Amino acid sequence: MAxxxxxxxxxxxxxxxxxxxxxxxxxxxxxxxxxxxxxxSIIYPLIYLERHTLELLLKSLILSEIKKQTIINGLEVDIxxxxxxxxRTHSLDILLDNYCNIQLESRIVPIFDERIKTFKDVIKxxxxxxxxxxxxxxxxxKTGKFTPSKLWDESNNSISNEIGKKDSxxxxxxDSLPTTIKQVYNVDKKAIFFKEQFFDMILYFxxxxxxxxxxxxxxxxxxxxxxxxxxxx
Numbered sequence: 672m673a674x675x676x677x678x679x680x681x682x683x684x685x686x687x688x689x690x691x692x693x694x695x696x697x698x699x700x701x702x703x704x705x706x707x708x709x710x711x712s713i714i715y716p717l718i719y720l721e722r723h724t725l726e727l728l729l730k731s732l733i734l735s736e737i738k739k740q741t742i743i744n745g746l747e748v749d750i751x752x753x754x755x756x757x758x759r760t761h762s763l764d765i766l767l768d769n770y771c772n773i774q775l776e777s778r779i780v781p782i783f784d785e786r787i788k789t790f791k792d793v794i795k796x797x798x799x800x801x802x803x804x805x806x807x808x809x810x811x812x813k814t815g816k817f818t819p820s821k822l823w824d825e826s827n828n829s830i831s832n833e834i835g836k837k838d839s840x841x842x843x844x845x846d847s848l849p850t851t852i853k854q855v856y857n858v859d860k861k862a863i864f865f866k867e868q869f870f871d872m873i874l875y876f877x878x879x880x881x882x883x884x885x886x887x888x889x890x891x892x893x894x895x896x897x898x899x900x901x902x903x904x
Contacts, residue, residue: 677741680748684734688882691727694720695873702870711858718862719807721869722763722797726804728876729766730757735881736773751776764798767791782879790875793868807862 701717730746734757737750746757750769760766767790774781800806877883 677743680734680737680740680742683742683746684731685882687727687731687734688880691724691731691873692877694724694727695877698724698870698873714858714862714866715807718866718869719804721866721873722801722804722807724873725763725869725876726761726766728873728880729763729770731882732770732876732879733757733766733773736770736777761804762798762802763794763804764791764802767794786875790868790872793865793872797865 698717698720701713701720705711705713705717733750734748737748740749742748748755748757751772755769767787771781771783771787771791774783
């Protein structure tokens with residue numbers, strides 16, 4: 672019989688946060704690569720990684736905000752008097768609702784602001800077709816149907832320069848002199864919208880994390896300590 676392992680909910684929260692940051696580092700590298708190399712083939716893998724980063728962040732925030740508790744194997748926790756299994760929940764909508772409810776119940780003033788309403792609306796739209804986070808993971812649906820909007824095939828990429836062409840978007844490279852504008856075809860505009868929204872959400876939720884605040888505080892303390900030591904020596 673396998674030995675049961677127990678963990679503090681706060682310990683697991685930090686592990687989820689670190690994992691989210693690892694995935695987000697990958698997202699930033701890929702995002703930069705799309706811009707610099709005009710390569711749309713990684714747009715769908717990128718949105719998959721961004722969505723997964725969001726899921727990890729929301730789970731970390733939930734575990735950070737709930738009353739400290741011991742977790743035995745798996746991720747079933749008590750949230751406002753109800754049992755909730757984080758390991759079986761992948762819906763961003765459900766996770767965000769739980770996080771907001773915990774904030775509203777446990778704090779006089781929630782730490783999130785009015786932007787959370789906009790994020791909730793975007794997440795609801797995304798969850799309507801990708802509730803489990805697997806939509807961009809496979810080229811086929813679970814019923815075996817092909818979904819063209821899930822992948823970019825260079826052999827089908829139009830060479831037309833028609834401005835405003837359907838299923839196209841523009842890449843602006845502001846680092847180049849002069850600024851260059853590239854148009855990419857046969858990319859699902861819906862995916863582009865969510866890709867940009869998710870990136871902004873990740874930055875927002877990272878700022879809400881207690882682990883980022885601790886890191887910033889420690890960085891400030893160490894910087895001041897280094898400055899003082901240099902004066903003494």
